[in-house]
Amino acid sequence: MKSKAVNYYLSRHVDRLFKHSGQVSFSARLTVPAPAPDANKIQQISQRIKQSRRPLLLIGGQAVMNPGNVSAIASAINQLNIPVYLTSAARGLLGGDAALQMRHHRKQALREADFVLLAGVPCDFRLEYGKHIGHGAAIVSANRSKKEMYLNCHPQTAVECDPGLLLIALAESVSPRVEWTQWTAQLRQRDSDRVHEIRQQRLDKTEHINPIQLLGELDQIKKHNSIIIADGGDFVATASYILDPPGPLSWLDPGPFGTLGVGAGFALSAKLCHP
Numbered sequence: 001m002k003s004k005a006v007n008y009y010l011s012r013h014v015d016r017l018f019k020h021s022g023q024v025s026f027s028a029r030l031t032v033p034a035p036a037p038d039a040n041k042i043q044q045i046s047q048r049i050k051q052s053r054r055p056l057l058l059i060g061g062q063a064v065m066n067p068g069n070v071s072a073i074a075s076a077i078n079q080l081n082i083p084v085y086l087t088s089a090a091r092g093l094l095g096g097d098a099a100l101q102m103r104h105h106r107k108q109a110l111r112e113a114d115f116v117l118l119a120g121v122p123c124d125f126r127l128e129y130g131k132h133i134g135h136g137a138a139i140v141s142a143n144r145s146k147k148e149m150y151l152n153c154h155p156q157t158a159v160e161c162d163p164g165l166l167l168i169a170l171a172e173s174v175s176p177r178v179e180w181t182q183w184t185a186q187l188r189q190r191d192s193d194r195v196h197e198i199r200q201q202r203l204d205k206t207e208h209i210n211p212i213q214l215l216g217e218l219d220q221i222k223k224h225n226s227i228i229i230a231d232g233g234d235f236v237a238t239a240s241y242i243l244d245p246p247g248p249l250s251w252l253d254p255g256p257f258g259t260l261g262v263g264a265g266f267a268l269s270a271k272l273c274h275p
Contacts, residue, residue, distance in 0.1 A: 034162035046173040052115035061089030062120025063164040070248040076171035092245025104194035119163035122148040142166045215242040231263035
C-alpha cells in the first residue's frame with residue numbers, strides 16, 4: 001500500500017511538472033549583446049603588454065561564449081604572440097600542437113610572469129586563490145562578472161566585458177607584433193620535458209587500468225571532428241593534461257564544481273547539435 005501511494009504521488013508530481021511541455025515554443029531566440037571593453041583600458045593594457053618581458057595569457061570558457069568569434073579570438077592570440085594556457089571550454093581554441101599554447105607547469109609559469117591577463121578566469125581554488133601568481137606581476141582581469149573579476153585578486157586593470165572581445169581589441173592595439181622568444185622557448189622546453197615524463201608514465205605497470213595509458217590511447221584515436229566530454233571528479237583533471245582537443249568548441253567538462261554525472265547529458269546534447 002505504501003509503495004502504491006509513493007508511486008501515485010510521484011506520477012502526479014511529474015505530470016504537474018510537465019503539464020505545459022507541449023505548449024513550449026523555442027522559435028523565439030533572445031540575443032543579449034556582449035559587453036564591449038572600454039577603449040581607454042585597452043590602451044592601458046596594450047602599454048603594459050609592450051613593457052613586459054614575461055607575459056602570460058590565461059583564457060577560460062567565458063572567452064568563447066559567442067561561438068561566432070572563436071576564429072577571430074584564435075587569430076588575436078596568434079597576433080599577440082603571448083604564451084597561453086587554455087582552460088574549461090576554451091581548450092582546443094588554437095587547435096592541436098599550437099606553438100604558443102602551454103599545457104604543463106602553469107603554476108611555475110605564473111610565478112615567473114611579470115604580466116598576467118586573466119581572460120574570463122577567476123582566482124579560485126584552481127589558481128590557489130591567486131597565490132600562484134607572482135607578487136610582482138601586473139595583473140589584468142577581464143570578466144563578465146564584477147564579482148569574479150575581483151575574486152581573491154587586486155588587478156592593476158579590471159575590465160568588465162566579454163574577454164573574447166578584449167583579446168580581439170588588444171591584438172589590433174598591440175602593433176607591431178612583439179617577440180618574446182626567450183620566454184616562450186623556456187616555457188616550451190619545460191612543456192616538452194613534461195610531455196616526455198607523461199609518455200614514460202604510460203608504460204608504468206599498475207594493478208588496475210593505468211588511466212594515463214588509457215587517455216593516451218584515446219588521444220591517438222580521436223578524429224579531427226571529435227568532441228571530447230570529460231565527466232567530473234579526478235578523472236577530468238588527468239584528461240585535461242593528456243587529451244588534446246582537436247579544435248575550438250570540442251571540449252566539454254563540468255567546470256569548477258567537478259560535478260559527477262554530467263557526461264551523459266553533455267554527450268546527448270553534443271550529438272543533438274552535431275548528429
